[in-house]
Amino acid sequence: MITFEHPLNERIRTFLRLEHLFKQLDYCIHQEDPRGSRSAIATLLDIVAVTARADVRNELLKELDRHISSLDRLSSQRGVDQAALTEVMDDLRRASDAIHVLNGPIGHMAREDEFLKAIAQRSSIPGGTCSFDLPHFHYWVIQDAELRQARFTEWLEDLKPAIEAIQLALSLVRSSSASRQVSAEGGFYQEALDSLAPAQMVRVAVAADQNIFPEISGHKNRFSIRFMNAAARGRATQHFDDVDFKLTCCVF
Incomplete structure (x- = not known):
């Protein structure tokens, strides 16, 4: 099965x-070849750009607090595995504390x-990071891998807590509901959502041998899925x- 995900709010x-960039x-980062470091730098700059546009620190703290409050309400219900619940809540509190102690915005x-x-x-600029444009960068990427690793460790110091917190939050979101088997008639499916229990994300899993993929659109009240034929060449067509x-x- 191939799983596709679609967020239903800006935070997710x-x-x-x-998460994709991390x-x-x-x-x-772990590629010793200089081309691996070039790709790592390009990805790191994408992360810096995303964290500059969004207040990731506050959004993360809000998301972690929301999870803690939701799980706290579950603690009084029968049949709840208290040990497992306590472990998850401890993980959430540690993640929140790690974000709180950061000195400055994430990615600073x-x-x-x-x-x-x-x-x-x-x-x-296309090709703008070649050796004659950025000789310092060219010199850096051909240094020993250990030196490059050390610099990445410095740059990631205030990003690692965010990485771990995002992975934890998304893991809880993904595992929060059971999947169900449904059918898209004529390759199209839509569903209204409960506004009192807003969904965070939609996940669609299709068999790998069907040669199709979903185009998903939606928001907190409704979503729709249109299946498309995956074309080796040219534009995809509706299934x-x-x-x-x-x-x-x-x-x-």
């Missing part, structure tokens, strides 16, 4: 984008680094046959 949208960064260290600023200024798939509306 930002978290999903950052995973890419984690992969590239990388954002204010003069070396990264120079690269960012040239990155908007008009019925599609059985697994749907999860994550409401936590």
Whole structure:
């Protein structure tokens, strides 16, 4: 099965984008080849840009507090695994404390680094980070991998708490609801959502051998899914046959 996710509010949208970038960064950082470091720098600059546009610190604290309050209400209900609940709440409180103690906005260290600023200024130009444009960058990427790793560790100092908090929050959102088998008649499906229990995210899982993918649109009150045929070349076309798939509306 291939799973596709779609956020239903701006906070989760930002978290999903950052999660995607964090995973890419984690992969590239550990590549000893200079091209891996170049890709890692490009991804780090994308993270800096996202965190500059959104108040990630406050949004994270709000999300963690929301999870803590929701789980706290569950503690008095019968049948709840108290040990597991306590462990999750402790994880949430530790994540929140780590965000609280940060000195400045998330991504501040990388954002204010003069070396990264120079690269960012040239990155908007196609091929603008080549050796003759940025000789300092060219010199840096051919240094020992240990030296490059040390710099990344510095730049990520105030990003790591955010990485861990976002992963924890999204993990709870994803596991908050059970998936159900539904059918999209003629390749189209739509559903109204409960405004009293707003969903955070929609997850759609389809069989890998169907050669289709979903285009999802929606907000807190309603969402729709249109299945498309994956084309090897050219534009994707609408799929008009019925599609059985697994749907999860994550409401936590």
